[in-house]
Amino acid sequence: MLEKDVYAAFKKIVGERNISQDPGVMDSYAFQWCNEIESAQRGEEPQRFGVRPLAVVLPKSTEEVQAIVRLCNEHDVSYKAFCTGMGPWAGLSSPRGIQIDLRRMNSILEIDEKNMYAVIEPYVTNAQLQCELFRHGLMHHAQGAGPQTSPLASHTSFVGPGFTSPYTGFSGRNVLGVEWILPDGEILRLGSYDHNGKWFTGDGPGISLRGIMRGWLGAYGGLGVFTKAAIRLFSWPAPKEWKWKTSGTIPEYDWDIPPFWKMYVLNFEEWEEYQNAMYELSDREVTMVATTSAPEGLAALFTNTKQEAIESIFAGLLAKTRNYIVMLVAAHTEREFEFRTKLVQSIMEKYGGNDLIEEGVTVPKPMHYGETVRNMLGGHAFRFSNCFQSTHGGMDTIAMAVRLAQLNQPVKQKYIDKGVIGDDRGLGVWITSYESGHMAHMETPTVYDPTSVESCLGYAAYQDECNQMDLDEALGMPFFIVGDDVHNFYAERTMNYADWIRKIKAAFDPNGVSDPSHYVKGGERKK
């Protein structure tokens, strides 16, 4: 429990209704997906309950957040902020810590149509922002975690690959400026905002601190609190009069597809042909989506229930599916559409591919177009099992993603043979290209049994082996590194970068109260 006077001081900031220390309420924050792996590694029964916060506060404004952070510094209380809080990295590591739930800070502050940026608060979700942007003919980059998660969380604190990455890049690339409560409570506004009240650039006229604030991976809440973010926007390829319209009833919704849109699932017998096609499709900027998963994954993408997905597997989908790219050509005009679709056809033919949609192997319904651009397809993976985790993967070139996938297969197969992880024949990957260029992202989602110690530990061992392979085979930079140990592991052969991150952490967080949990710890705590 927090000392009575400390609790009372927090209460004074947010008001009685917006603070709690009830154990039950706290447990709803301690519980996180995948915590069971860490608990199994500690030799405990696998469970999702992690560190229970001493209190949760719900601030409404920047000033309240600042006051909370200052109080934490004064009383040696750790804090961790989050937006929607999906994932163990949103939880605490310090037992003397509080959780700052930013749910009440949920406004879209500005949409600058002409200069193509939006300024948002933490608890604006991807779906909410998207709805408002469409009215302006714009869209943003939404991370693959889902439409219900926060673009601010991802843009400020995570890498952020998503389904529209070929077109919109990744979150880290799209953050322009932020309002940042530093770990000690000072406010810093990055970018042009302080200068002219407009937020079109993240750098200058002051110094650029974007690298320090988030760098490649993001600080997972270990470096203060972001209360506003300006993010870059993109043109939405649909006529202005087009409206997002869903009809029907769950699970078979119908959705109005904009006029010049078409989906493909291009399938290539060999990885080499796949790789060449992916490079060329990216280079020619033809597609908004370029996503690859296991054949099993394809079964889940364009079906609406687990039963349907499994039936499509038994109907022979796996035998007809090799290395495929789910693509969405989304054009503004008819001429653009014609040009792009012809180009797709010719690239497919050039590399000997076939279109699984054309051949009826998989049939996306109109609602799946909607789900694709609303970033809902990742959720379909949960249809098979409520529990999977992904390896740290790599974010590098398309060729590197392919190499990673190839090298990963026999490693994964070994653990499948041991019976500790789900059987996707070692083919379970998620690859997406980035920014219509040479870049791609690759990770290997893996199903395991969260209630079994063997399975949790088996998954952890598989992940360790993948990490080792990253280093031994020089497989590029992981898109996701959690905690001091894993940072140290990679840092050994990457110029000890983690020491620099630690120095930054120590300099910005002298009292060590911004709970690092899955980030790095800075210097020793003073008290």
Add this chain to the structure above:
Amino acid sequence: MTLGEMEDMMDSCVRCSKCKFIPQLVIQSKRFSSICPSIDYFNFHAYSGGGRMITASAYYKGRIELTPEMLNVLYGCTNCGGCEVSCKWVYELEPNEAIHELRVAAVEAGVGPMLKHKKYIELVERNKNPYGEDPDKRPAWLTDDITTDESSSTLYFVGCTASYRREEIAVATAKILNSAGEDFRLMGSDEMCCGSPVYRVGDEKSAIEIMKSNIEQFKEAGIEKIITSCSGCYNMLKVEYPRFVEHDIEVVHTSQIIEGFLKDGKINLTEKVPLKVTYHDPCHLGRMAEPYIPWEGEKIEVLSQVYIYDPPKPERRGAGGVYDAPRNVLKQIPGLELVEMERIREYSYCCGAGGGCKSAFPDFALWASNERLEEAESTGASTLVSACPFCGTNFKDGIESRNSKMEYFDITELVLRSIGGDK
């Protein structure tokens, strides 16, 4: 199902927060994107469907106790089922069922329900209604121009709210039935509360007693068909009763029977009702009204670590509620224009009154009705229509509190006007 039987299910929550919003594909605006009035009002994660499921698991595991604040968490929920629809877009979890089971467990442990609930449960037991009204005055709404037939095997089960608070609905229903030539009888002062307010707050033992005695009474009276104008009663009789007491009585809601009358030409909508209306789907007539089909079978591993139910488990995703009947009726009323809100059908936003909230959390209930009214107003409609006296009461309170120009009518009132029966 007990909390113990639900443990695996509760522990597989991903804490993804999808249950705070309507299914993501149907979101059209930021303003009307949420599904859960409880998280919208109270804000802590524990007040969402997923959050409550986590606390239910924590309680089952002995990690927490049911403190006064936990009782607020547990009962500050309208039991509207919205969370479950959104969760089931992808997962196989049943947060609303878990919430109900935690309520049952809280009552069994002697801590639940809340004081206000205990008081009205006492009144139900004593006066047959939660309002504490005189049981003899139950049929006081009955006017001389209404004909009933005590030998009929069709019962109009009026329900407590239409009997004592929204008498106009009872009158309209009875007159429509008369006009269609549909014989029906009443239970009069012998009619007992359907048990909904008792059941919803977790006093399952008392609720089952009520269900049993009601079914016995119906059987003794030779009832084969029950008509109800209340979504709460409909839900109890149609969905919850069969989970505990066997019966083969047909249960229909007024919107369904009126739709049938129109199809068979038994009533004619001749009078114009020149209103622009929007329709609110009551939770208990909509997503919660799917029959509960008990399932027995086994979980089999079809692919490694991928399980299915054999035989397939009947799905309850909210698709099978009564959505079209009220709309089909409204659309046939001459002069009436129906416009839709953004959140409809299985993703309708709850009025805020259910699950014992109107009595234990009146401020929250009123706030939620205001949320819904704002959405109704945003359609440009002048009138909000629904098909439940309890939703109606909360909306009327909401309209008053916000000085809204909007009017509220039950669907039966508009039908009565259109058949000229209100003259």
